[in-house]
Amino acid sequence: MISDKMKHLVQNSSVIRAMFEEGKKLAAQYGAENVYDFSLGNPSVPAPEEIKEAIRDIVGTENDILVHGYMNNSGYEDVRNTIAESINNKYDTKFGINNIIMTVGAAGGLNVILKTLLNPGDEVITFAPYFGEYKSYVDNYDGKLVVVSPNTATFQPNLSEFESKISPKTKAVIVNTPNNPTGVVYSEETIIQLSSVLDKKQKEYGTAIYMISDEPYRELVYDGVNVPYLTKYYRNTIVGYSFSKSLSLPGERIGYLVIPDEAVDSEDIIAAANVATRILGFVNAPSLMQRVVAKCINSEVDIAIYNKNRELLYDSLTEYGYTCVKPEGAFYLFIKALEENDVAFAAAAKRHNILIVPGSSFACPGYCRIAYCVDHGTIERSLPAFKKLAELY
Numbered sequence: 001m002i003s004d005k006m007k008h009l010v011q012n013s014s015v016i017r018a019m020f021e022e023g024k025k026l027a028a029q030y031g032a033e034n035v036y037d038f039s040l041g042n043p044s045v046p047a048p049e050e051i052k053e054a055i056r057d058i059v060g061t062e063n064d065i066l067v068h069g070y071m072n073n074s075g076y077e078d079v080r081n082t083i084a085e086s087i088n089n090k091y092d093t094k095f096g097i098n099n100i101i102m103t104v105g106a107a108g109g110l111n112v113i114l115k116t117l118l119n120p121g122d123e124v125i126t127f128a129p130y131f132g133e134y135k136s137y138v139d140n141y142d143g144k145l146v147v148v149s150p151n152t153a154t155f156q157p158n159l160s161e162f163e164s165k166i167s168p169k170t171k172a173v174i175v176n177t178p179n180n181p182t183g184v185v186y187s188e189e190t191i192i193q194l195s196s197v198l199d200k201k202q203k204e205y206g207t208a209i210y211m212i213s214d215e216p217y218r219e220l221v222y223d224g225v226n227v228p229y230l231t232k233y234y235r236n237t238i239v240g241y242s243f244s245k246s247l248s249l250p251g252e253r254i255g256y257l258v259i260p261d262e263a264v265d266s267e268d269i270i271a272a273a274n275v276a277t278r279i280l281g282f283v284n285a286p287s288l289m290q291r292v293v294a295k296c297i298n299s300e301v302d303i304a305i306y307n308k309n310r311e312l313l314y315d316s317l318t319e320y321g322y323t324c325v326k327p328e329g330a331f332y333l334f335i336k337a338l339e340e341n342d343v344a345f346a347a348a349a350k351r352h353n354i355l356i357v358p359g360s361s362f363a364c365p366g367y368c369r370i371a372y373c374v375d376h377g378t379i380e381r382s383l384p385a386f387k388k389l390a391e392l393y
């Protein structure tokens with residue numbers, strides 16, 4: 001009885017989730033310490049202590065009706081004010097309460113903004129490799145996802161192909177930096193070029209093309225690398241932020257959208273995003289968590305823990321003969337599969353109790369994603385298995 005659209009989606013349901021289930025089975029068979037599950041991007045670093053303190057403090061001292069009640073569909077005014085000020089201090093921007101809409105994570109934010117912007121048949125461009133859910137999110141509003149093929153030398157976006165794929169129907173472009181699955185951070189030069197391509201095409205077609213910056217990994221960067229704040233480079237930028245990774249709160253479902261006043265039709269977009277939040281059934285972002293993240297706006301997770309994993313895994317794998325662009329952000333390593341078929345390679349890895357996700361899940365066959373958000377001991381124990389796997393080729 002389910003809809004034809006859902007039948008199709010269920011059939012193609014996330015390979016990543018399936019792997020996660022597989023990992024649990026293997027752990028039951030071989031013992032959890034002998035299974036190296038790098039399949040899921042679930043933070044392994046605990047949320048900062050301040051989160052627990054904030055929850056206790058809010059629940060213990062604030063007005064229950066306020067803390068657990070309905071509010072403006074865009075979120076509590078004081079929370080949005082704190083977030084706007086924090087962004088302004090960090091990036092020298094000028095956002096106010098109206099520019100911030102609290103969302104149910106990045107996933108909720110992307111759905112709200114796509115519902116707000118898309119007419120059936122509108123095109124949304126993204127760059128492979130990309131987070132596979134984008135296709136479903138765009139499809140939710142009868143849009144069409146247009147994919148730019150990967151630039152495997154650097155995993156920076158392929159800008160000439162991008163330009164050729166922009167059409168009068170292009171309504172938005174989704175960029176994700178730091179990137180899942182490559183861990184690559186788009187350079188400032190890339191952002192400037194990307195913006196200038198968009199400016200040129202907007203003029204040519206007389207349309208507005210929105211750049212949606214999906215940035216749940218903004219805070220997870222290494223070696224002091226700079227992640228440009230995209231609203232400063234391109235007028236029609238909308239930011240989708242999430243606390244899932246920056247504060248290790250993925251199950252709490254909390255994030256926000258930034259819709260700048262400079263964006264074409266910003267007032268209408270802000271008003272429509274408020275309504276979209278309601279009618280998509282979110283009604284509002286989780287109330288307690290809104291208050292918690294506002295209280296913990298300056299807190300951070302200990303990214304040194306991820307960095308230690310990154311260094312050990314990158315150094316060891318490249319020594320064993322794997323190739324990969326050294327990631328500067330997020331908690332993923334995107335290695336070239338040691339055989340042409342990435343699905344076959346991931347299956348070979350599984351025979352060594354290593355669970356990794358084939359790049360074809362991200363529209364980038366020939367590669368595999370390793371999510372190194374695991375405890376350091378798992379990485380240490382997995383190295384002999386990675387070495388043996390490499391020796392087969």
Ligand code: PLP
Pocket residue numbers: 041104105106107108131176180214216241242243244250254255
């Ligand atoms: N976008 C990207 C690129 C992601 O990797 C993820 C989650 O892994 C999301 C969006 C969804 O994040 P959230 O938990 O904030 O909904």
